[in-house]
Amino acid sequence: MDNGSISYQRFLNGDENGIVEIVRDYKDGLIFYLNSFTGNLHISEDLAEDTFVKLGTKKPQNKSKGSFKTWLYTIARNTAIDYLRRNSKNTEISIDDIQEIISDEENLEQSYIKEERKITVHRAIKKLKSEYQQVLWLVYFENCSNKETAAVMKKSIHSIETLVYRARLALKSELEKEGFIYEEL
Amino acid sequence: MKSYDEMANNVLSRIREYETEQNHKKKLIKRAVISLSSVCIAVLIGIAIWNNLSIQVNTYSENDKNIANGSTYSPDESEYISNQGDNPVFIPKVKLPETSNNDIVADIIGLVVYKGNIYTQTEYYYGEDDGRIKELVGEYLGYATGKINEWSSQDDYAKEFASTYEGNVYSVNGYSTDFRICMYEKFKDEDGNTMIWLQFMEKLNDIELTYGNELFGDRLQIKGRISSVQYQEYYDWNEGKDKFQHLSGVTQDELNAFVEGLYSGKFEYVTDFSSELKHTMLYLRLDDYTTVELELIEGGYVRYQYMGELYYVKMSEDAFNPVFNACINNNGN
Known part of the structure; x- marks a missing residue:
C-alpha cells in the first residue's frame, strides 16, 4: 500500500491526521496540475482544497487499479472540469491579483519543482494548450506512467502516447523559440 | 498562497462542518419519520378496516404491476435494494453526468455510439503484433469521430459513431455486435516495432x-x-x-x-x-x-x-x- 493509501485508510478509521498528511504530501503537485486547467493559481489552490474536502466528506473508496495518487488526481480532474462547466465565462482579474499570482507561482516553483532548468520547462509548458499541459505535468513532473496518465485523463494508453509525442514536439518548439535546448525531452 | 497548515486546517474545518450538517439533517429526518409513522399507522389501520368491508378487486402491488407490464425498477444507489424472486436487475442507459457540486465522479468513460446504443470500454490489448489478436477483428463497421468530451451534451450521444475515441470500429469475431464491438489500430512505435491496440467496447447499459x-x-x-x-x-x-x-x-x-x-x-x-x-x-x-x-x-x-x-x-x-x-x-x- 502506498503512503497516500495508508494515510487515507487512517483517516477513514477516524484519525484526522490522515487527511492532514495527504494535504502535506499532495497539495503543491495538485495545485500545479489543476493550474493546467484553470491557468489561475489561486483558483487551482481552492480546487485542490475542494478535492481534499471531497475525500473527507464523501469518503469514496479507491476501487481503481491505480495508486492513491492517480486516483486523487482523477478526483481533482473531475473537480476542475466541474468548475470549468460552472464558470465558462472568463472572470476578470485585477493587475494587483495578477502580480500576486505570478509571485506565488514563482515561490511554489522554487519550493516544489526546485531545479532551475525544470522551472524553465514548466514555464514553457504553460504556453501550450491545456491538454498538453496536463499530460506533460503528469508524465514529466509527477513521473506518472503512460498507464497512470491514461487512467487520470480517461484516455487509452495509445492516445496518451500520441498526446505525449505531440505535446513534446510543441514544448521543444516553444523552448527553442526562447533559445533553450532541453536534451531530456 | 496558503501554507500546508492553513490548508489542512481549512479542510478539517470544512469536513467537520459537513458532518455537523449531516448529523443535523439525520436528526430532522428521524423526527419527521417518527411523526409520519404515527400518521401512517393510523391511515393503514383505517384502510385495512375499509378493505375488509369492501369487495377485493385488485390484489396487485405497484411492484407487481411493473412486473406484469414487463418493466423493471432501477435502484437508488444510496440504499440497498434486494431484487426478490425472478426480477431482473436493470442497468440504466449511460448518461453524461450532470454538473453537480456533490458529484464525486463527474466522470466520462470511453464510449462509442453504434446503432443508437452506447458501448463502453472494457478489456484492451496493447503490444507487439503476434497475429493472434488480429483474428478477433471482424467486419468494418464505421469510423468513430472521437468528438464526445466532458462538455458534450446528451444530444451528442444520439449521433451514430460519436465517441470519446477516434478510429475504426469493427465487429468482434465470435461475438454478437449487440454486445461487443471493438476499435483496432496497427501502428509503428518510436522504435519502429509494429504494435497493435485493440479496445473492446461493450453494451453493458440499458439492459436487464x-x-x-x-x-x-x-x-x-x-x-x-x-x-x-x-x-x-x-x-x-x-x-x-x-x-x-x-x-x-x-x-x-x-x-x-x-x-x-x-x-x-x-x-x-x-x-x-x-x-x-x-x-x-x-x-x-x-x-x-x-x-x-x-x-x-x-x-x-x-x-x-x-x-x-x-x-x-x-x-x-x-x-x-x-x-x-x-x-x-x-x-x-
Whole structure:
C-alpha cells in the first residue's frame, strides 16, 4: 500500500491526521496540475482544497487499479472540469491579483519543482494548450506512467502516447523559440 | 498562497462542518419519520378496516404491476435494494453526468455510439503484433469521430459513431455486435516495432439481467472455452501491479462447477459490502485469447469487472468457495 493509501485508510478509521498528511504530501503537485486547467493559481489552490474536502466528506473508496495518487488526481480532474462547466465565462482579474499570482507561482516553483532548468520547462509548458499541459505535468513532473496518465485523463494508453509525442514536439518548439535546448525531452 | 497548515486546517474545518450538517439533517429526518409513522399507522389501520368491508378487486402491488407490464425498477444507489424472486436487475442507459457540486465522479468513460446504443470500454490489448489478436477483428463497421468530451451534451450521444475515441470500429469475431464491438489500430512505435491496440467496447447499459448465464453465457460464452485461470491479490490489483498467479489446487470439476454456478447465479443489486469481507480478482483466459476479468467477494458475490459497482451475481457458496478459497489461501489473505 502506498503512503497516500495508508494515510487515507487512517483517516477513514477516524484519525484526522490522515487527511492532514495527504494535504502535506499532495497539495503543491495538485495545485500545479489543476493550474493546467484553470491557468489561475489561486483558483487551482481552492480546487485542490475542494478535492481534499471531497475525500473527507464523501469518503469514496479507491476501487481503481491505480495508486492513491492517480486516483486523487482523477478526483481533482473531475473537480476542475466541474468548475470549468460552472464558470465558462472568463472572470476578470485585477493587475494587483495578477502580480500576486505570478509571485506565488514563482515561490511554489522554487519550493516544489526546485531545479532551475525544470522551472524553465514548466514555464514553457504553460504556453501550450491545456491538454498538453496536463499530460506533460503528469508524465514529466509527477513521473506518472503512460498507464497512470491514461487512467487520470480517461484516455487509452495509445492516445496518451500520441498526446505525449505531440505535446513534446510543441514544448521543444516553444523552448527553442526562447533559445533553450532541453536534451531530456 | 496558503501554507500546508492553513490548508489542512481549512479542510478539517470544512469536513467537520459537513458532518455537523449531516448529523443535523439525520436528526430532522428521524423526527419527521417518527411523526409520519404515527400518521401512517393510523391511515393503514383505517384502510385495512375499509378493505375488509369492501369487495377485493385488485390484489396487485405497484411492484407487481411493473412486473406484469414487463418493466423493471432501477435502484437508488444510496440504499440497498434486494431484487426478490425472478426480477431482473436493470442497468440504466449511460448518461453524461450532470454538473453537480456533490458529484464525486463527474466522470466520462470511453464510449462509442453504434446503432443508437452506447458501448463502453472494457478489456484492451496493447503490444507487439503476434497475429493472434488480429483474428478477433471482424467486419468494418464505421469510423468513430472521437468528438464526445466532458462538455458534450446528451444530444451528442444520439449521433451514430460519436465517441470519446477516434478510429475504426469493427465487429468482434465470435461475438454478437449487440454486445461487443471493438476499435483496432496497427501502428509503428518510436522504435519502429509494429504494435497493435485493440479496445473492446461493450453494451453493458440499458439492459436487464436476471441470471448469470445472460452475461457469462449468452454474451461472453465462457463455458467450455477456458484455457487457463489466473488470479491476482486484491491488494496488487488495487495498486495497479500486474502480478498474476496461476490458480492451483482447484480440480477441473470444481472449475466446471464454478462456471455452472456463475451461469445459474442470480443478479443482485449490492451497494455496500462490509470492509471485513475478502476480495480477489480472477482472470479467465479464453481460447480466443480474450480474458474475462471477475471480482470475487467472500459470500459468493461475483462482478464482471466492467459492470458498474452495483451489479453482482450471487452464486451458491458450494460452487464459489473452492475457487475463491484457492485464491485466498494461496495468497495468504
